[in-house]
Amino acid sequence: AQSVTQLGSHVSVSEGALVLLRCNYSSSVPPYLFWYVQYPNQGLQLLLKYTTGATLVKGINGFEAEFKKSETSFHLTKPSAHMSDAAEYFCAVSRDNTGKLIFGQGTTLQVKP
Amino acid sequence: NAGVTQTPKFQVLKTGQSMTLQCAQDMNHNSMYWYRQDPGMGLRLIYYSASEGTTDKGEVPNGYNVSRLNKREFSLRLESAAPSQTSVYFCASNPDRGSYNEQFFGPGTRLTVL
Numbered sequence: 701a702q703s704v705t706q707l708g709s710h711v712s713v714s715e716g717a718l719v720l721l722r723c724n725y726s727s728s729v730p731p732y733l734f735w736y737v738q739y740p741n742q743g744l745q746l747l748l749k750y751t752t753g754a755t756l757v758k759g760i761n762g763f764e765a766e767f768k769k770s771e772t773s774f775h776l777t778k779p780s781a782h783m784s785d786a787a788e789y790f791c792a793v794s795r796d797n798t799g800k801l802i803f804g805q806g807t808t809l810q811v812k813p
Numbered sequence: 814n815a816g817v818t819q820t821p822k823f824q825v826l827k828t829g830q831s832m833t834l835q836c837a838q839d840m841n842h843n844s845m846y847w848y849r850q851d852p853g854m855g856l857r858l859i860y861y862s863a864s865e866g867t868t869d870k871g872e873v874p875n876g877y878n879v880s881r882l883n884k885r886e887f888s889l890r891l892e893s894a895a896p897s898q899t900s901v902y903f904c905a906s907n908p909d910r911g912s913y914n915e916q917f918f919g920p921g922t923r924l925t926v927l
Contacts, residue, residue, distance in 0.1 A: 704855075709853065741921075746916075799914060801916060
């Protein structure tokens with residue numbers, strides 16, 4: 701069965717520091733990969749996605765992620781954290797033709813002043 | 814466009830009571846989904862509807878039923894609520910069933926079962 705693992709349920713960084721949120725998936729065939737963000741008391745919104753083509757994907761708010769097939773990873777990065785980045789981040793995969801998403805456990809990002 | 818809307822925003826039930834969570838989207842999307850979110854477990858799919866007139870079970874369907882009323886609306890029913898169903902419920906929609914599409918999420922319904 702397909703699964704998604706996010707390493708670290710909580711990540712804390714200082715404002716201006718690099719943000720790195722880790723995501724690994726298990727699949728014999730590369731799936732479609734997504735990162736979603738959830739701000740407090742809100743629904744999820746898409747940050748970025750990888751379907752085909754370029755393995756470095758740029759998203760909204762300065763985030764990007766790199767698909768590495770050899771490592772079955774899709775880590776999310778941002779060069780310089782902003783206070784407004786504090787939120788919960790979810791990695792998700794989809795592979796079949798139903799559009800169903802399988803989510804990781806989520807990582808809460810704290811940004812310290 | 815309002816996107817995906819959900820009602821109610823909050824609900825408290827007693828064990829054994831029933832209720833229906835409503836979801837509607839105005840984006841003319843074909844596919845709709847119901848997820849539950851629990852701490853440390855991410856979001857898990859309850860039911861989905863790939864197109865109007867069809868529904869299928871997801872990962873955690875027990876204790877729930879769904880109705881795809883029309884293309885816009887997809888409701889989730891708890892027939893006899895249990896404390897284990899305390900959760901935040903999200904509805905989402907997708908332009909088509911393609912796996913490469915972004916899903917659009919509603920704001921959620923926070924349900925507590927006492």
